[in-house]
Amino acid sequence: MHVAIIGNGIAGVTAARTVRKRDPKARITLISGESEHHWSRPALMYIYMGHMRYQDTKPYQDHFWGKNRIDLVRGWVTQIDADGKTLTLDGQRTVQWDKLLIATGSKPNKFGWPGQDLNRVSGMYSLQDMDALEGWTRDIKHGVVVGGGLIGIELAEMLHSRGRHVTMLVREASYWDNALPAEESAMVNDVIKATGIDLRLGAELESIEDDGTGSVGAVQIKDGERLDAQYVGLTAGVRPNIAVTEGSSIETARGILVNDQLQTNHPDIYAAGDCAEIRTPEGQRNTIQAVWYTGRFQGEQAANNMLGDAGDYNAGLWFNSAKFVDLEYQVYGNVPASGAQHTSGLDYVFWKHDNGKHSVRICHKDGAVVGFNLMGVRFRHKVCEQWILEAKPLEYVLKNLRKAAFDPEFSKRHDAAIRAVAKGATP
Numbered sequence: 001m002h003v004a005i006i007g008n009g010i011a012g013v014t015a016a017r018t019v020r021k022r023d024p025k026a027r028i029t030l031i032s033g034e035s036e037h038h039w040s041r042p043a044l045m046y047i048y049m050g051h052m053r054y055q056d057t058k059p060y061q062d063h064f065w066g067k068n069r070i071d072l073v074r075g076w077v078t079q080i081d082a083d084g085k086t087l088t089l090d091g092q093r094t095v096q097w098d099k100l101l102i103a104t105g106s107k108p109n110k111f112g113w114p115g116q117d118l119n120r121v122s123g124m125y126s127l128q129d130m131d132a133l134e135g136w137t138r139d140i141k142h143g144v145v146v147g148g149g150l151i152g153i154e155l156a157e158m159l160h161s162r163g164r165h166v167t168m169l170v171r172e173a174s175y176w177d178n179a180l181p182a183e184e185s186a187m188v189n190d191v192i193k194a195t196g197i198d199l200r201l202g203a204e205l206e207s208i209e210d211d212g213t214g215s216v217g218a219v220q221i222k223d224g225e226r227l228d229a230q231y232v233g234l235t236a237g238v239r240p241n242i243a244v245t246e247g248s249s250i251e252t253a254r255g256i257l258v259n260d261q262l263q264t265n266h267p268d269i270y271a272a273g274d275c276a277e278i279r280t281p282e283g284q285r286n287t288i289q290a291v292w293y294t295g296r297f298q299g300e301q302a303a304n305n306m307l308g309d310a311g312d313y314n315a316g317l318w319f320n321s322a323k324f325v326d327l328e329y330q331v332y333g334n335v336p337a338s339g340a341q342h343t344s345g346l347d348y349v350f351w352k353h354d355n356g357k358h359s360v361r362i363c364h365k366d367g368a369v370v371g372f373n374l375m376g377v378r379f380r381h382k383v384c385e386q387w388i389l390e391a392k393p394l395e396y397v398l399k400n401l402r403k404a405a406f407d408p409e410f411s412k413r414h415d416a417a418i419r420a421v422a423k424g425a426t427p
Contacts, residue, residue: 001026003306004087004095006077006244007103008032009041010292011273014299015101015306016070022307028069029095031087033076034126037062041125042292045154048130049161080248082266099268099306102245102256103299106238106274106290109147115208119215121232124155133158133231140164140230144219146205147236148176150322153188155233156197157325167198167227169205169219171236175324177338181361183350184329184375185338190356191327208232238290240275253277255288260312262302270306272298278313291320317385327357332384333371335363346370349394351421353414360418364394377414378406398422 003019005012008030016030043057065072075089080100087095108123110116120136122129143159145152148170156166172178174185175192192199204222211217211230218228240255251257251265255277262270262278273295278287289298294315301313321330336344345365352359353376363371368391372384383404387397401415 001098002029002096003027003099003101003303004029004031004097005101005103006031006087007105007273007275008035008038008072009103009105009273009295011105011295011299011302012101012103013038014296015103015272015303017068018300018303019307020068020070022303026307027071029071029073029097030065031073031075031077031089031095033074033090034128036072036074037065039127044124044127044130045158048134048158054127077244080245080250080269082249082269085268100270101299101302101306102250102264102269102271102275103273103295104241104244104275107241108151108234109237109239110234111236113205113207115210115216116234118208118210118232119213120230121208121216121234123234123238124151124158125238136231137162137164142167142227142229143231143233144169144205144227144229145233145235147234148172149179149235149237150176151238152233152235153192153324155235156192157195159231159233160195160197164231165198167200167229168192169200169203169221171202171204173202174338175199175201179337181335181350181373182338183352184359184361184373187352187356187359187375188324188327191325195325238274240277240288240290242275253286255286257286261305261310262298262313263305268306270302272302289315293319317388319381319385327376328374328378330374330379331372332379332381333363333369333388335361335371335373349398349418349422351414351418353417358414360414362394362397362418362422367393367395369394369397379404380406394422 003026005016016028019026019028037058039057043052046052047054077087077089078091079088085097108125122132142165145156145168156168159166175188177185206220206222208216209218216229216232218226220226242252242256245252256271256275257279258264258271258276259279262272264271274290280286298313317333319332346363349362358376360377361373369387398419
C-alpha cells in the first residue's frame with residue numbers, strides 16, 4: 001500500500017510516523033512545497049529573533065526519514081485526481097497513491113482590504129513569510145500588525161526585537177477577549193503596552209496605501225487616522241488552506257469536509273489538522289480545530305483509519321498555551337471568554353497578584369472543577385487533566401494545589417493566597 005501525505009506539519013508527520021510504526025511494509029510519501037523537512041512552526045518567531053537556528057527547530061535529524069523509509073518530496077501539489085488516485089506536482093510530476101491524507105494547514109485571513117496584495121504585506125505562518133520579513137526588515141521603520149490573537153503578538157514582538165516601531169490594530173475592545181476572560185485580557189493589554197508596542201484597541205484597518213513602487217507606504221484606519229508604514233502584517237485569524245482541492249471532486253466548505261473518521265466524500269482520501277472541517281449534525285456548526293495538539297491527534301487517527309482500524313476522532317480535553325511577550329498562558333478544560341462568564345452556568349475562583357503578572361482562575365460547576373486559566377503561573381498538564389476528567393471537588397483542588405505546581409523549585413508559591421480568595425469568592 002502506498003500512502004501519500006500532502007503537508008509536513010504536525011498532522012502529516014504524525015500520520016507518517018503512525019503508518020510506519022503499524023505497517024513496516026507500507027510505502028510512505030510525504031510532500032511539502034514549504035520545506036524539505038518537518039520543523040516546529042511555533043518556533044518561527046525565535047528563528048527571526050535569533051534565539052534559535054532553523055536546524056534547531058527540526059524535531060528529527062535529517063537521517064530519520066531515510067532510516068524510517070519515509071520518502072520526502074519537495075514540491076507543490078497543483079492537482080488531485082481523486083478517481084484516478086494521482087497527484088500532480090508543480091504542474092509536471094505525478095505521484096500515484098492508494099490512500100491519501102491532505103494535511104495542508106492554514107493560511108492567514110484576508111478580507112478584501114484595498115492594498116492587501118502589495119509588496120511588504122504578509123502573514124506570519126510559513127518559512128517563506130519569515131524569509132520575506134527578514135529581507136524587508138532593513139527598510140522597515142514602522143510596522144503595522146492587523147489583528148490580535150497569538151500570531152499577532154508574536155509578529156509584533158518579532159519586529160519590536162529588531163528595534164522597529166510597531167502599532168497593533170485590534171478590532172476588539174480588549175485583547176483576545178473572544179478567548180480570554182475579561183481580567184486576563186486586561187492583563188495582556190497591560191503587558192503589551194508596557195513593552196512600548198502601540199496597542200490600538202477598537203481599531204480597524206480601512207486600507208493599505210501604495211508608496212508608488214508597489215510596496216506598502218501607509219495604512220488608513222477606519223477612524224480616519226493615517227499611519228506611515230513600511231510593512232503590514234495580516235494576523236486577523238487564519239482559515240483552512242484548501243487551495244490544493246480546487247478543480248477536484250473533494251467536497252469542501254470552510255475546510256475539507258470529513259466525517260468523524262476524518263474521511264472525505266472519497267473513501268480513500270482523508271484530511272487532518274487545520275484544513276479539516278468535521279461535519280456535525282444538522283443545524284450545528286461544523287468543527288475546525290486549528291491547534292497543534294489536535295493536529296497531532298487527528299494525524300494519528302487518520303493514519304489508523306487508513307490502515308483499516310475504523311475509529312472516531314476524539315479531541316480529548318481542551319488545552320492551549322502561549323506567551324504574550326513575557327506573560328505565559330495556559331488553559332485547560334472549560335473557561336468561558338469575556339462576556340460569557342456569567343451566562344455559562346459556571347462559578348469560578350479568580351486570584352490575581354498585585355503585580356498584575358500572575359493569575360489563576362479555577363472554574364467549577366456543581367462543586368466539581370471543570371477548567372483552569374493560568375497567567376504567569378504554570379500547572380502540570382496531567383494533573384489538571386486528571387482533576388477535570390475525574391470531576392474533583394473544588395475543595396480538593398484548593399487543598400492540593402502543590403501537586404499541580406510546575407514553577408521552578410525556589411519560586412514563590414501562591415497557594416495560600418488563592419485559597420484565601422476562594423473563601424470569599426463569588427461567581
